[in-house]
Amino acid sequence: MPDKKKTTIVLFSGDYDKTMAAYIIANGAAAYDHEVTIFHTFWGLNALRKDNQVPVKKNLLEKMFGKMMPRGTDKMGLSKMNYLGMGPKMIKHVMKKHNALPLPQLVDMAQEQDVKLIACTMTMDLLGLQKEELLDGIEYAGVAAYIGDSEDGNITLFI
């Protein structure tokens, strides 16, 4: 039996539109039977945050980072034409009209399709994000795991 094809994505961006592109490609590749990994680092970690505040101990700077960054995909802005939040509203409106899945459901679908969602532990440390604040069912790893996953991959992207 031949090995499965592999798609590995580094999700660095925390923008709604780029995160959507990442998850659409991931779900597409999974539907074509690829082994798919999304490695969430820097602002990309925000895609994995629970949308409610979780009571954990933080220092002042970690609290500030926590407040300034969006809690989960639904609160993200656009990389272009954000217009103080009008842009995401417009995009979500047309997505609904065209029956396109909203981003939080694209994340659910990825988990159902066994896309491996990894949170970069180094960035979690830097930004003061703790496991309790992130979605269930994800994995935790560093750059070594990313290299191991992607060096035999077919599609490797940085988004």
Place this chain on the structure above:
Amino acid sequence: MPDKKKTTIVLFSGDYDKTMAAYIIANGAAAYDHEVTIFHTFWGLNALRKDNQVPVKKNLLEKMFGKMMPRGTDKMGLSKMNYLGMGPKMIKHVMKKHNALPLPQLVDMAQEQDVKLIACTMTMDLLGLQKEELLDGIEYAGVAAYIGDSEDGNITLFI
């Protein structure tokens, strides 16, 4: 006869400088006999717009998107140092001085070299862009075609 090498680029960005990087890599790879595909999605679709207004039926939101987004590569801004449009003027000035091809001609050259230019149909729907508004000689496809093209590829980039 061995298979040709393959380069596939997802062009997500609608910035002049990033689009230029994408087309320079695409033309370079084509010159080295790669089979090259650029899959234009989200703001990257603007690279494929005709530079004149095309009379098509649109709803209000689609008209707004149409007006706010640049019509073709020549009207794009820079990802950095845009300075209300001064940046692109400066870049175009130095490109001319150094005999570098301006972006619209890089797109022409890509078409002459048989680089496959694909417009993402899902994003066309969302942003209300219609075939009549886009360049001739391009193809239309979704994420499945992108996965098919790039899973056997050598160079896979997201720009």
Place this chain on the structure above:
Amino acid sequence: MPDKKKTTIVLFSGDYDKTMAAYIIANGAAAYDHEVTIFHTFWGLNALRKDNQVPVKKNLLEKMFGKMMPRGTDKMGLSKMNYLGMGPKMIKHVMKKHNALPLPQLVDMAQEQDVKLIACTMTMDLLGLQKEELLDGIEYAGVAAYIGDSEDGNITLFI
């Protein structure tokens, strides 16, 4: 003896956070015995600038570009939450607290690990950057060299 695995990164961005991601991946891949290349183009060239002013002959526009762009990694801003320079200060503060290597040392480490650092000669021409202004021990090449390096690669990224 099998060929070494290859990682090739196009570093287009001139942001502190994205450049850090590029160099962390590059150093990680080098530690796993990959042959690693970072091809610095457009704003990514700034990562290779010496941090002091070097006296070279420039025309007016080249002087302007030279002044507006950061001299070396330590002077870069963030892609998100830059807050007029507060963001980089905060990130550097938490990096120090967590004993993470600051970006200039990540560049040193890459050179020690024989990561090939290439400056894109076409962009050097456009932005008026000269060899004297860039770090010692780097290479100079164009898009053809990039295609040659990455077409047999395992991990290919555009950052």
